[in-house]
Amino acid sequence: TETNLSSNKAYPRMLNTNYLKAALGEVICPPPVWVMRQAGRYLPEFREVREKYDFFKVCQTPELACQITLQPIDRYDGLLDAAIIFSDILVIPQAMGMEVQMLPSKGPHFPCPLISPEDLNKLRMPVVKDVLSYVFEAITLTRHRLNGRVPLIGFSGAPWTLMAYMIEGGGSKTFSKAKAWLYRYPSESKQLLAKLSSVIADYIVEQVLAGAQAIQLFDSWAGELSPKLYKEFGIPFLEEIVTVFRKKLIDAQITERIPLTLFCKGAHSSLKDLSDLDIDVLGLDYTMEAIEASKNITKRICLQGNLDPCALFAETETLKELTNENLKEFDSVGLPHIVNLGHGM
Numbered sequence: 001t002e003t004n005l006s007s008n009k010a011y012p013r014m015l016n017t018n019y020l021k022a023a024l025g026e027v028i029c030p031p032p033v034w035v036m037r038q039a040g041r042y043l044p045e046f047r048e049v050r051e052k053y054d055f056f057k058v059c060q061t062p063e064l065a066c067q068i069t070l071q072p073i074d075r076y077d078g079l080l081d082a083a084i085i086f087s088d089i090l091v092i093p094q095a096m097g098m099e100v101q102m103l104p105s106k107g108p109h110f111p112c113p114l115i116s117p118e119d120l121n122k123l124r125m126p127v128v129k130d131v132l133s134y135v136f137e138a139i140t141l142t143r144h145r146l147n148g149r150v151p152l153i154g155f156s157g158a159p160w161t162l163m164a165y166m167i168e169g170g171g172s173k174t175f176s177k178a179k180a181w182l183y184r185y186p187s188e189s190k191q192l193l194a195k196l197s198s199v200i201a202d203y204i205v206e207q208v209l210a211g212a213q214a215i216q217l218f219d220s221w222a223g224e225l226s227p228k229l230y231k232e233f234g235i236p237f238l239e240e241i242v243t244v245f246r247k248k249l250i251d252a253q254i255t256e257r258i259p260l261t262l263f264c265k266g267a268h269s270s271l272k273d274l275s276d277l278d279i280d281v282l283g284l285d286y287t288m289e290a291i292e293a294s295k296n297i298t299k300r301i302c303l304q305g306n307l308d309p310c311a312l313f314a315e316t317e318t319l320k321e322l323t324n325e326n327l328k329e330f331d332s333v334g335l336p337h338i339v340n341l342g343h344g345m
């Protein structure tokens with residue numbers, strides 16, 4: 001049977017469904033490959049577009065976002081098994097009314113981060129379908145332009161990671177401001193996480209309705225929390241998102257199983273709890289071992305990952321060896337595997 005939305009006449013027929021098959025539980029040989037941040041600064045054609053336009057201007061212009069999404073698919077024609085829509089996790093704080101700038105060589109910057117719980121009153125609950133319509137338009141356009149070559153992945157940041165940016169105002173070494181909220185204002189923190197979860201659930205449902213064939217949630221700063229904090233402030237909100245996502249898809253009469261990936265960087269102690277959620281793929285970061293991870297999880301699920309991105313700096317021969325070792329390790333586990341790096345390129 002054809003996997004996923006391919007029965008929808010509006011979209012081109014899928015020519016490569018290896019990513020979707022693996023995500024939904026099949027062992028594919030050789031395993032499908034894609035790369036987190038595959039459309040990014042390592043590509044000269046990406047840097048050329050970025051010289052002309054502001055980062056968020058690119059995100060907000062469907063034609064440009066589509067063009068960049070296709071860059072690695074065209075350059076590595078036939079070698080990648082999935083595309084990921086070009087955007088950023090920080091479009092959600094923007095949609096909730098916060099200003100976010102992308103500073104050259106510094107990364108994201110919030111001029112007015114959340115400082116105390118009173119600031120929660122400044123956040124608005126957006127009508128996701130309207131405020132983030134540019135993302136959905138980019139997805140629909142890209143789904144058509146991909147012409148069935150590979151499936152299109154949509155994504156969102158996870159609640160804790162987005163909360164961390166909204167309070168820190170950018171990247172951080174210690175995340176002490178965001179973690180201080182969890183200790184000092186636990187109930188207000190949960191209010192914020194619940195608001196984010198509701199927006200995120202709507203956001204990923206709309207991405208699927210716009211043509212995304214799989215979804216990945218990035219909890220990039222999961223590993224900054226103690227296992228106890230992550231169990232209290234991370235996992236329950238992921239569970240809420242997954243439950244609402246599945247329910248809303250049924251309500252929208254999407255009957256195909258839409259593969260959902262959780263990439264919770266550094267969440268070693270929580271792999272079991274994460275695998276218990278109604279998800280399909282668990283992303284492993286480069287500090288995790290497939291064999292060790294497989295011992296922790298309680299049901300058959302696909303594993304994604306996890307070569308260290310910095311291994312790309314090795315000599316070519318060494319990189320080949322490291323890649324082969326990584327493939328062998330996942331192979332020995334016997335679960336379906338999607339090859340990827342253990343964090344963004």
Ligand code: 1CP
Binds near residue numbers: 084085089107170
């Ligand atoms: O200056 C530039 O040209 C921007 C570099 C860049 C790119 C290419 C940023 C800034 N974001 C992106 C795109 C992006 N971000 C994608 C697109 C799809 C892909 O090809 O993978 C995705 C999925 C993201 C997700 C994202 N943004 C995450 C989660 C993944 C991860 O890396 O952990 C995070 C944490 C962000 C925030 C962000 N955006 C950009 C930067 C440099 C950062 C990280 C900054 C920090 O370390 O705090």
